[in-house]
Amino acid sequence: MSDLLAPFMAALSSDLSLPSSGFWLHPALILIAGALLLPLVPEKLRKGWLLLIPALTFWRIVALAKGTFGVVPFLKFTLTFGRVDALSNVFLYIMGLMCIIGSLYGMHVKRAVEHSVAWIYVAGSLGAILAGDLITLFLFWELMALSSVFLIWFRGREESLGAGYRYLLVHMAGGVALLAGIMLHYKATGSMEFALFDVKHPSIGAWLVMIGFILNAAVPPFHAWLPDAYGEATFNGSVFMCAFTTKTAVYALIRGFAGMEILIALGVAMALYGVVYAVLENDCRRLLAYHIVSQVGYMVAGVGLGTELAINGACAHAFAHILYKGLLFMGCGSVLFMTGKSKFTELGGLWEKMPWTFLFTLIGGLSISAFPLFSGFVSKSMIVAAGFEDHKLWVGFLLMLASAGTFLHTGLKVPYFIWFGKNHCSKETWQRAAEPPWNMNAAMAITAGLCIFIGSYTPYLYDMLPYQEPAHEYAKVVYGSYHVSETLQILLFTALGFFLLIKKLEPEAKISLDLDWPYRKAGQAVLWLSRKPIQAVDNLVGEIYRYGGISSLMSAARASAVFDGRVIDGVVDGLASSIRDLGGRLRTAQRGALQENLTVAFGVAAVLVVILVVML
Numbered sequence: 001m002s003d004l005l006a007p008f009m010a011a012l013s014s015d016l017s018l019p020s021s022g023f024w025l026h027p028a029l030i031l032i033a034g035a036l037l038l039p040l041v042p043e044k045l046r047k048g049w050l051l052l053i054p055a056l057t058f059w060r061i062v063a064l065a066k067g068t069f070g071v072v073p074f075l076k077f078t079l080t081f082g083r084v085d086a087l088s089n090v091f092l093y094i095m096g097l098m099c100i101i102g103s104l105y106g107m108h109v110k111r112a113v114e115h116s117v118a119w120i121y122v123a124g125s126l127g128a129i130l131a132g133d134l135i136t137l138f139l140f141w142e143l144m145a146l147s148s149v150f151l152i153w154f155r156g157r158e159e160s161l162g163a164g165y166r167y168l169l170v171h172m173a174g175g176v177a178l179l180a181g182i183m184l185h186y187k188a189t190g191s192m193e194f195a196l197f198d199v200k201h202p203s204i205g206a207w208l209v210m211i212g213f214i215l216n217a218a219v220p221p222f223h224a225w226l227p228d229a230y231g232e233a234t235f236n237g238s239v240f241m242c243a244f245t246t247k248t249a250v251y252a253l254i255r256g257f258a259g260m261e262i263l264i265a266l267g268v269a270m271a272l273y274g275v276v277y278a279v280l281e282n283d284c285r286r287l288l289a290y291h292i293v294s295q296v297g298y299m300v301a302g303v304g305l306g307t308e309l310a311i312n313g314a315c316a317h318a319f320a321h322i323l324y325k326g327l328l329f330m331g332c333g334s335v336l337f338m339t340g341k342s343k344f345t346e347l348g349g350l351w352e353k354m355p356w357t358f359l360f361t362l363i364g365g366l367s368i369s370a371f372p373l374f375s376g377f378v379s380k381s382m383i384v385a386a387g388f389e390d391h392k393l394w395v396g397f398l399l400m401l402a403s404a405g406t407f408l409h410t411g412l413k414v415p416y417f418i419w420f421g422k423n424h425c426s427k428e429t430w431q432r433a434a435e436p437p438w439n440m441n442a443a444m445a446i447t448a449g450l451c452i453f454i455g456s457y458t459p460y461l462y463d464m465l466p467y468q469e470p471a472h473e474y475a476k477v478v479y480g481s482y483h484v485s486e487t488l489q490i491l492l493f494t495a496l497g498f499f500l501l502i503k504k505l506e507p508e509a510k511i512s513l514d515l516d517w518p519y520r521k522a523g524q525a526v527l528w529l530s531r532k533p534i535q536a537v538d539n540l541v542g543e544i545y546r547y548g549g550i551s552s553l554m555s556a557a558r559a560s561a562v563f564d565g566r567v568i569d570g571v572v573d574g575l576a577s578s579i580r581d582l583g584g585r586l587r588t589a590q591r592g593a594l595q596e597n598l599t600v601a602f603g604v605a606a607v608l609v610v611i612l613v614v615m616l
Contacts, residue, residue: 024069026081026130027060027096028123028140035116035123047107050115054103057126058096064089068132077192080132086466087315091129091251093464094319095122098243098326105330105443106236114154118240121147125244129251133192134182134209137252141178141212144245145171151237152229163232170215170225178212181205199260199306210257216249217300218293219266220273224515226293227277231286231342235333238285242329243322246292250299250318259306267304268398270297275405279505280512283343284332284414288325291368291410294402295321295380301399302383305390308467309474313382315465320375320454324367327447328410331361334436334444335418339429344507349423353433358419360444365415367451369407371491372484375454378461381483382474404494408505411491412498417507 034053041049066089070081084092099122109115124147127140145168152164184205186192197206215222226246230238257263274294281287295317302314334357335350336342351358363374370376380403387395425433435441454461458478462471477483498505 024082025060026070026127027057027064027092028126028130030057030060031099031119031123031126035119038116038119039112041112043110046112050103050107051100053119054096054100057122058100061092061096061126064092070130071132074135077135078133079136081127081136082130083132083194084130087251087254088129090315090319090464090466091247092126094322095125095129095244095247098240098322101326101443101447102236102239102243104446105239105333105440107439108437109236111154114151114234114237117147117150117154118237121151121240122244125248128248131194134185134194135192137194138175138179138182141216141248142175144248145175148241148245151241152233154237155232155234157232160232163228167225167229170222174212174215174222177208177215181208181210181212185209194255196258197256199257202260206257210253210260213249213252213256214266214300217246217253217296219270219300220293221515223270223273223293227281227286227289227514230289230292230329231283235337238333239326239329242288242292242325246296247299247318247322250296250303250314253300253303254311254314258303258311261304263300263304264392264395265304267297267299267301268395268402270294270300271399271402272405273297275402275409277512277514278405278409278413280510282345282507282509284347284418285329285336285342287409287414288328288332291406292325294406295325295368297402298380298383298399301395302386305383305386305392305395307386307390309389309470310383310386312462312465312467312471312474313379313386316379316382316461317376319461319464320367320379320451323447323454324364324375324451327360327364327444327451328368328414330440330444330447331357331364332414332418334440337440338436339425339433341425341429343509344417344421345424345509346429347418347425348421349419349425350433351419353430354419354435356435356441357444358415360441360448361418362415363448363451365407365411367455369411369491370403370487371407371411372479372487373452373455375451375461377455377487378458378478381478381487385474400490404490407491407494408498412495413505416502 030053034049034056038046038049038053064084066084066086068080068083070079072079072081099119102118103115106115106118121144124140124143128137128144131137131140149164149168149171152160152167182192182205185197185203186205188203188205197203197209199206202210211222218226230241233241253263271294274290274292274297278287278290278294281290299314299317299321302310302317332342335347335354338354339347339350341347367374367376370380380399384396384399384403387393387399423430458475462475465471
C-alpha cells in the first residue's frame with residue numbers, strides 16, 4: 001500500500017520542496033485541503049471560507065512562474081505535477097477565476113459536502129492542465145469524473161440519479177480508452193511525456209488517447225451524456241460543470257493533437273449539430289448544454305486547423321466560453337432555484353419578477369452570439385478567420401452559419417420565452433418567482449461585466465494567448481468596419497427570421513431523443529434477440545440435452561448402480577464374509593485348541609530331553 005501512495009506523498013512533498021525556482025505550491029492542493037477542511041469550519045465562518053480558498057487558489061495561479069515543477073520519480077517513470085507555460089496559463093487563469101465566481105454563486109447552499117465536491121472537481125481540472133506526463137494526467141482526469149458526478153446526484157431526483165449513473169459509466173469508459181491508449185503509446189515509444197502526438201501517422205495508442213479526450217469534449221456520437229448531466233445537475237453544480245470538463249478536454253486536445261485534420265470535420269459537425277438540437281429542446285438548461293456542444297465544436301475545429309491563429313482562437317474562445325456559458329447557466333439556474341421550473345412551457349413573462357436576472361442572461365446570450373462589444377465576438381471570429389486564412393472556406397462559412405443559429409436560440413429564444421413570451425407559469429410558480437439571493441446576483445453581475453470588458457478591451461484576453469504575434473495582428477482587424485458590418489448583418493437577419501417564424505419556434509412539451517434513439521433501438525433489438533431467437537436456441541439445446549444427454553446419462557447411471565450393487569458389492573461382501581469366518585476360527589484356536597497343542601509339544605520335548613540325558 002505504501003508503494004501505491006508513494007507518488008502522491010512525493011508530489012505533496014515536492015510541492016513544498018525547493019526546486020530551481022524555490023518554494024512551489026500546487027494550486028490544486030489548496031483546493032483539496034480547503035475542501036477537506038470545509039465541513040469542520042463553523043457555519044458562521046463558512047461563507048468567508050467559501051471565498052477565501054478559491055481566492056487563494058487564484059492568487060497562486062497568477063503567481064506561478066513558468067517552468068517545470070513537482071517532478072517525482074516513481075518506479076521507472078517520472079511524474080511531472082507542474083508544467084507551467086503560456087498554454088497552461090490561459091486555462092489556469094480562467095478556471096481559477098470561474099472557481100471564485102461559482103463559489104460566490106452557490107455560497108448560500110448549506111450542504112458543505114456539495115462545495116467540497118465542486119472544489120475537488122476544479123482541483124482535478126487544474127491538475128490535468130498542469131500535468132507534464134500521461135500518468136499524472138490520467139489520475140487528475142479520473143478525479144474530475146469521480147467528483148463531478150455528485151453534482152448531479154445531489155439534486156436528489158430520480159432522473160438525476162439515472163443521469164449521474166450514465167455520466168459515470170460513459171466517463172469511466174472514456175477513462176479505460178485513455179488508459180489503454182497511454183499503455184500502448186508507452187509500449188511503442190517508451191515515453192510517458194504528455195506532448196504532441198504524431199498527428200500525421202497516429203498509432204493505435206494515439207487514437208485511443210484521442211477518443212478519451214473527445215469523449216470529455218462531447219464530440220458526437222460521444223456527447224449524449226452532456227445534456228442529460230447538465231440538465232439534471234443542481235442549480236449551482238451545472239455552473240461548475242459547464243466550465244471545466246469540456247474545456248479541460250479542449251486543452252488536452254491542443255496539447256496532444258493540434259493539427260490533426262479529422263478534428264476539423266468533427267468540430268464543424270459539432271457546431272452545427274448542437275444548434276440543430278437546441279431548436280427542439282424545451283428545457284432551458286438542456287438547450288444551453290446543446291450549445292456547449294456547438295461552441296466546443298469551434299474550439300475542436302480550431303485545434304484541428306492547428307495554425308497559430310487557430311490555436312489562439314481555440315484558447316480565447318475557451319476563455320470567453322467559460323464566462324458567458326457560466327453566466328447563462330447562472331441565469332437559468334436562478335430561475336430554477338426561485339421557481340422550481342426550467343422548461344419553457346412552464347415559464348414566461350418573468351421580466352416583471354426577475355429583471356436583473358433577465359439583464360444578466362441577455363448579456364450572456366449576446367456574448368455567446370458573438371455580438372460586437374461582447375466577449376464571443378473577439379474569440380469566435382478568430383477561429384472563423386483562421387479557417388479562411390488556411391484556405392478552408394467551407395470551415396469558415398459553416399461556422400458562421402452555426403453562429404447565426406446560436407443567436408437564434410440562445411441569444412433570442414432563451415430570453416424571450418422565459419422573460420417575455422406567453423405566460424405558462426402556474427399560480428404557485430408565479431408566486432415563488434423573485435430575484436435570487438444577493439450572492440447569485442453578484443456572481444452574475446461580475447461575470448456579465450467581464451463579458452463586456454473582454455469584448456471591449458481586447459488586450460486583456462489577447463495578451464494571455466500562447467502566440468503573441470498572431471494575436472496582436474488580429475487585434476488590429478477584429479473591430480474593422482468589414483468584420484463588424486458583416487457580423488451585424490448576419491445577426492440582424494437572424495433576429496428578423498426569429499420574429500417572423502416565432503410561431504414555428506414556440507416550445508413544445510416533448511422529449512428529444514437525440515442519439516438515445518439508436519441506443520434505445522439497439523437495446524430493444526438486444527432484448528428481442530435475447531427473448532426470441534437466443535432463448536429459442538437455448539430451449540432447443542436444453543431439450544436435446546434433456547432427451548439425448550440426460551436420458552442416456554440416467555440409464556447409464558442405473559446400469560452402473562445395478563453392477564455396483566450386484567457385482568462389486570457381492571465380491572466385496574463375499575470376501576469380507578470369508579475373512580470374518582477365518583478370523584473367527586483363528587480366534588477359537590487362540591482361545592483353546594492351540595494352547596493345548598503347544599502344551600503337549602513342550603511336554604514331549606521335555607521327555608525326549610530327559611531320555612537323552614539318562615542314556616548318555
